[in-house]
Amino acid sequence: MGSGLLYVQAAQxxxxxxxxxxxxxxxxDHFGVKEAExxxxxxxxxxxxxxECSRLRATYEIAGITGLLDSVYATVGKLCxxxxxxGPNPGAIEQCCDKYTQRQLLTAAGVPMPAYxxxxxxxxxxxxxxxIGLPVIVKPAVGSSSVGVRLCRTADEVTEHTKHLLGGQHTWRSAPRILVEEFAQGPYYWADIMGNEVxxxxxxxxxxxxxxxxxWQTYPAPLSDDEHERIADVSLSCLRALGLGWGPTGIEFRWTKRxxxxxxxxxxLHGSPTPQMVxxxxxxxxxxxxxxxxIGDKCDLRRRHSHFAAARFLIADCDGTLDWIAGNDQVAAVSGVAEVKFYVEPKMPxxxxxxxxxxxxHVIAASSTLPRTEAILRRAVDLIDWSITPFPTIDDVTLT
Structure with a gap:
């Protein structure tokens, strides 16, 4: 669900x-795009x-350098x-990508967060x-895309997931460090920020x-003016605490009793399909x-219209071999559907x-109202189906 192709196309x-x-x-997904080296x-x-960049500069004028992933974004700042x-401040990026350091800086600034x-x-x-008290979230201190993140409701689940993270099944980019956090319960929101503007x-x-x-995801979130202002205020506090404020930032929230x-x-930026929904x-x-x-141009964040976009993700219901997945042509023909994209192909494990x-x-739909958008999306997703043949188990194998 990367945005690499979108960046390549936008640059072109x-x-x-x-x-x-x-x-x-x-x-x-942008590998092999025409005229994209x-x-x-x-x-x-x-x-x-x-x-490599010095070699390229002998042939091209380098207008700018950027990246999409947390793991390389500090390096992007150093190259710039x-x-x-x-480009971004590499020091600020590095301390932000370490979730424990991020938590410490936000705590010092009085930003509301779960216990950790x-x-x-x-x-x-x-x-x-x-x-902290169960339930808790157990996750790597450095990582992204929810890899290695799990809600643990019991002590046994904490032990089990810790063994998974430390037992060689999880890939660590540095020395293993685990963050244990209070499970903040409530509706989920995210803020998209460019520079210092929410x-x-x-x-x-x-x-x-x-x-x-x-x-599923919906954009924009149906919030009151007061709710919007409170999220925006906390977002700007995060930027100040972490030394951010150049380029894009994405902040995730839970709306709790606090x-x-x-x-x-x-x-x-948040990854696809958020940019498409925006x-x-x-x-x-x-x-x-x-x-x-x-590249040094002035960005223009003026809104051209005000619609609602929503996305539904197609989630595998079992492990196995994908026999087939179908419905993309029918979904694409539904009025109001903006995008249908399959990440997999038949015969893939x-x-x-x-x-x-x-x-x-995923499927994305959009219209002038939220109820209509949600109705379009339900109709579209109902047209998609797939079949997965479970992997053989030991009981299924006959030894000869």
């Missing part, structure tokens, strides 16, 4: 020549990136500083969960616990406006991970 519409630097270009390079190696280009503890081993995780607020919900896999409580601050709702392409900032990788695709 602005008359730019996009060049993607990636350690594995084939993973992304891709170069393989280790994105964890700053010196290698500097050498090296080549005297506009940092743990380095199983004993510390279990002790932290007991101190551009819009969306809402959504997730599939059944213990995981956090998006089920009001808006910050779940996470991401120093980037464009449908307000007529503003945040990706294009971000690229304008990157489906292995649910409890994160974004469980999604088979």
């Amino acid at each position: 519409r602005l008359g730019l020549q996009p060049i993607t630097l990636s350690d594995d270009p084939t993973r992304y 891709t170069i393989r390079v280790d994105t964890d190696d700053l010196d290698a990136l500097i050498r 500083r090296h080549f005297d280009l506009r 503890r940092l743990a380095a081993n199983a004993a510390e995780v279990e002790c932290s969960a007991a101190e 551009f819009g607020i969306g809402t959504g919900d997730f599939g059944p616990p213990p995981h956090f896999v998006y089920h 009001g808006p409580v910050v779940i996470e601050v991401n120093p980037r 464009h449908l709702a307000y007529g503003v392409d945040l990706i294009t406006e971000h690229i304008k900032l990157v 489906i292995v649910r991970k409890g994160d974004y990788r469980d999604c088979l695709g």
Whole structure:
């Protein structure tokens, strides 16, 4: 559900020549796009990136450098500083991407958040969960896209998930550090920010616990003026506390008994399909406006209209081999459907991970009213079906 293709297309519409630097270009949906060059390079190696950009600068004028993922965005800031280009503050990005450091800075600024503890081993995780009180969220201190994030309602679930994170099944980019957090309960919202302007607020919900896999999203969120103002005020407090304020920021909230409580601050745009929903709702392409900032142009966040957009995610219901998935042509023909996208193809293995990788695709609809948009979306999703053959079990195998 990345936005790489959207960034490549937006750059091309602005008359730019996009060049993607990636350690594995084939993973992304913009690989092979016409007139979009891709170069393989280790994105964890700053010196290698500097050498590659220097080589490119001998042929091209580099208008700007940006990235989409938390794991590379601080590096993007360092590259921009090296080549005297506009970009984010790498120090601010690094401290924001470490969720524990982020929590400490927000706490010091008085930003409302769940209770939290940092743990380095199983004993510390279990002790932290007991101190905070069940249920708790157990997740990596550095990560994204809900990978490794789980709601634990019992001590046994805390132990089980900790073993999963520390037992070699989870990929760590650095030394294992686990964040244990109070489970903030209430409606879910997110704020989209460009610079120091809270551009819009969306809402959504997730599939059944213990995981956090998006089920649906709506943009804009139906909020009162007071609710909108409270989320916006907390959002700006986050920017000040974390030293952000250049380019895009995405902040996630739960509306609890205390009001808006910050779940996470991401120093980037929210991933697809949020940019598409924003464009449908307000007529503003945040990706294009971000690229304008990157190349030194003035961005324009004036809203062209006020509609409602909504998305539904297609979630795998079992592990196995995808036999078929159908309905995209019928859905695309439904009036009001803006986009239908399948992330999978027949014969692909489906292995649910409890994160974004469980999604088979999404559908986006838009109209002038929220009830009509939701009705369009229900009609569209009803036209989609798929079949997954479960993997054979030991009992299914006959030894000869």
